[in-house]
Amino acid sequence: MSTILIIEQILNGLQFGVMLFLMAAGLTLIFGVMGLINLAHGSLYMIGAFAAATVAGLTGSFVLALMAAMMAAAIAGVLIEVLVIRRLYATDHLDQVLATFALILIFSEGTRWVFGSFPLFLNIPDYFSGPVTLPGGIEYPLYRLVLICVGLLVAGALGLLITRTRIGIQIRAGKDDHEMIAALGVDISKLYTVIFALGAALAGLAGALVGAIQSVQVGMGEPVLILAFVVIVIGGIGSIKGALIGALLVGLTDTLGGVFLPELFKLFMEPSAAQASGSALSSMAIYILMGVVLVWRPAGLFGARK
Amino acid sequence: MITTLSGGGAGLGIDVRDGFMLAIGQSGRNDIEVIIEDDQRKPDIAVQLADKMIQSEKVDVMTGIIWSNLAMAVIPSSVSQGKFYLSPNAGPSALAGKGCHRNYFNVAWQNDNLHEAAGAYANSADYNNSFILAPNYPAGQDALTGYKRMYDGELAGEVFTKLGQTDYASEIAQIRASGADSVFFFLPGGMGISFLKQYADSGINLPVVGPAFSFDQGILQAVGDAALGVVNTSQWNKDIDNGTNAAFVDTFQAEYGRLPSLYASQGFDTANLLISALKVANPGDADAFRAALEAADFNSTRGDFKFGSNHNPIQNIYAREVIKEGDVYTNKIIGVALENHSDAYAAECSF
Numbered sequence: 014m015s016t017i018l019i020i021e022q023i024l025n026g027l028q029f030g031v032m033l034f035l036m037a038a039g040l041t042l043i044f045g046v047m048g049l050i051n052l053a054h055g056s057l058y059m060i061g062a063f064a065a066a067t068v069a070g071l072t073g074s075f076v077l078a079l080m081a082a083m084m085a086a087a088i089a090g091v092l093i094e095v096l097v098i099r100r101l102y103a104t105d106h107l108d109q110v111l112a113t114f115a116l117i118l119i120f121s122e123g124t125r126w127v128f129g130s131f132p133l134f135l136n137i138p139d140y141f142s143g144p145v146t147l148p149g150g151i152e153y154p155l156y157r158l159v160l161i162c163v164g165l166l167v168a169g170a171l172g173l174l175i176t177r178t179r180i181g182i183q184i185r186a187g188k189d190d191h192e193m194i195a196a197l198g199v200d201i202s203k204l205y206t207v208i209f210a211l212g213a214a215l216a217g218l219a220g221a222l223v224g225a226i227q228s229v230q231v232g233m234g235e236p237v238l239i240l241a242f243v244v245i246v247i248g249g250i251g252s253i254k255g256a257l258i259g260a261l262l263v264g265l266t267d268t269l270g271g272v273f274l275p276e277l278f279k280l281f282m283e284p285s286a287a288q289a290s291g292s293a294l295s296s297m298a299i300y301i302l303m304g305v306v307l308v309w310r311p312a313g314l315f316g317a318r319k
Numbered sequence: 320m321i322t323t324l325s326g327g328g329a330g331l332g333i334d335v336r337d338g339f340m341l342a343i344g345q346s347g348r349n350d351i352e353v354i355i356e357d358d359q360r361k362p363d364i365a366v367q368l369a370d371k372m373i374q375s376e377k378v379d380v381m382t383g384i385i386w387s388n389l390a391m392a393v394i395p396s397s398v399s400q401g402k403f404y405l406s407p408n409a410g411p412s413a414l415a416g417k418g419c420h421r422n423y424f425n426v427a428w429q430n431d432n433l434h435e436a437a438g439a440y441a442n443s444a445d446y447n448n449s450f451i452l453a454p455n456y457p458a459g460q461d462a463l464t465g466y467k468r469m470y471d472g473e474l475a476g477e478v479f480t481k482l483g484q485t486d487y488a489s490e491i492a493q494i495r496a497s498g499a500d501s502v503f504f505f506l507p508g509g510m511g512i513s514f515l516k517q518y519a520d521s522g523i524n525l526p527v528v529g530p531a532f533s534f535d536q537g538i539l540q541a542v543g544d545a546a547l548g549v550v551n552t553s554q555w556n557k558d559i560d561n562g563t564n565a566a567f568v569d570t571f572q573a574e575y576g577r578l579p580s581l582y583a584s585q586g587f588d589t590a591n592l593l594i595s596a597l598k599v600a601n602p603g604d605a606d607a608f609r610a611a612l613e614a615a616d617f618n619s620t621r622g623d624f625k626f627g628s629n630h631n632p633i634q635n636i637y638a639r640e641v642i643k644e645g646d647v648y649t650n651k652i653i654g655v656a657l658e659n660h661s662d663a664y665a666a667e668c669s670f
Contacts, residue, residue: 015496017494017496018493018639019494022489022492023490025486025488025489025492028488029488058390083586108326122325125325125329130329130330130333131330131537131538132330132508132509132512132537132538132541133541134540134542134543135542136516136543136544137516137520137544142520143520143522144520144522152521152522154517154520154521154522156520157488167468169368216565223485223518225320225518226486226516226517226539227486227512227513227516228507228508228509228512228513228516228541229541230541231329232510233485233509236483236485243395250658268489270490271489272489272492272493279445284477288445288477288478288479289455289479290457292479292480293455296481
């Protein structure tokens with residue numbers, strides 16, 4: 014196991030982590046500020062990817078495709094919020110889970126109805142394709158480096174938005190006491206819609222960025238959704254900083270666990286058994302991580318302790 | 320017919336259904352009633368549907384299942400209740416060897432077949448150090464077993480991925496570091512799309528070989544240029560030169576507006592086998608009907624087709640290469656990987 018391989022795997026883990034962050038950021042805001050469990054967040058990811066594939070197919074422009082992805086997901090998010098979710102704030106979590114689960118089914122079958130059952134084509138633009146050579150002789154795909162940069166930029170911008178702007182103050186205040194800020198004259202329902210649209214746009218962006226290296230197909234959002242929930246539980250619900258740290262932890266654990274656990278087991282087992290048990294354990298690794306974090310800090314790494 | 324029409328993997332079931340119904344329509348017979356239900360790729364739903372088909376619909380012949388885990392849940396109990404089962408896709412090794420049944424016929428392939436052909440192709444292309452990977456589930460394990468059964472060279476690495484995994488960056492890094500001279504992979508559907516796109520972007524130029532499941536007509540368009548030139552193995556392709564196949568490709572395209580995949584050809588062949596047997600005997604007369612099925616007296620899109628002693632096919636398996644025809648990505652046959660190939664389990668089967 015060479016140093017180059019280890020560095021390459023760490024980059025892979027980072028890239029996976031920042032993409033998870035884009036999903037988790039919206040989810041943690043919606044859960045933390047509005048107290049709402051939104052299972053349909055994975056559908057917004059899928060909508061972003063399908064919108065990007067459609068626009069990229071029509072115009073050939075990847076930048077336009079990304080903008081379309083964010084627009085389409087934000088519009089879908091606003092529609093969901095106004096038509097369905099707004100009626101659920103006062104109800105308990107079980108009703109929210111049921112309603113947003115229904116939304117998953119509606120969006121999945123609706124997408125199939127419009128686009129068919131076969132995966133769509135969305136590719137990396139030419140100017141980002143192919144590998145680059147990093148210092149130390151590591152060949153690494155340029156597009157994955159771009160993904161890491163975009164993810165970190167979005168994280169920085171979100172951090173500024175939350176800590177330095179008026180709407181950020183309102184979001185933080187809404188998380189702590191939404192009745193009080195409503196009494197102070199902030200239009201809380203408009204604030205909720207804005208947060209929802211922001212979270213949806215980030216999910217759409219993630220779907221489009223990841224769709225270019227994976228397959229754009231119905232149901233692509235649900236596996237990511239589960240990981241995003243793990244991320245926000247680890248990071249602490251409602252905390253953007255927690256979502257970023259949690260996403261990077263999950264990304265690195267998942268990627269490095271998948272590589273190094275089988276290697277570790279090979280030290281004292283025969284190769285095929287080591288491969289099988291190492292793979293099995295590595296798929297549990299992030300849940301074990303979540304368990305350890307919750308025992309240590311029940312509210313998550315950056316969650317508000319009550 | 321119980322097949323997968325919604326959820327992940329629906330494209331396969333839809334192709335099988337469309338191929339099957341095309342043949343039924345062309346036969347001009349209106350005394351064949353086809354009942355189609357969607358199993359959603361879930362074994363429990365498939366079992367419920369099978370019970371309903373057998374008990375309330377009183378069907379004579381069952382078909383349609385795509386996935387081996389669903390096949391294992393439905394087929395053994397259905398055939399033991401005296402129903403005939405014609406598999407248009409799944410061919411688990413358990414049903415080819417000791418668990419074979421005289422009423423179970425596979426019209427597609429035994430699961431290991433295409434992987435064995437990939438191993439044989441690797442030998443003929445002088446690959447000596449393959450890196451092999453497949454998802455960690457029964458068909459994935461069969462795939463690596465099948466490849467290793469025929470392949471004579473060394474293994475640079477052997478990796479099981481998670482079923483449904485979409486990011487292969489870590490496996491690709493291992494391939495790069497392994498010093499392999501070739502890559503064999505079995506990653507059906509969306510998994511294969513992700514792998515091929517990421518592999519093409521990684522700058523590794525090792526040759527790739529795999530079974531047709533990652534290169535069928537339904538998903539090639541989503542892979543794009545990344546698949547061009549890749550060699551894959553299949554029992555069928557649209558350029559197999561016989562009248563039945565040419566007519567099938569033309570009429571399928573006219574009827575549904577897309578090129579048929581190997582799954583569609585399997586559905587089409589399954590229906591034609593059924594129709595050929597119905598001409599000779601009625602399913603009520605089980606022995607005569609079984610003999611008519613065993614004769615396989617129909618024109619297959621694959622040309623020569625016959626059943627082995629365990630009711631699994633004996634057929635040629637071809638090596639194909641992905642090419643671009645105009646704007647459409649498709650496959651072209653470049654040679655025969657295995658001729659008149661049976662399967663490794665036939666000897667264990669006795670009815």
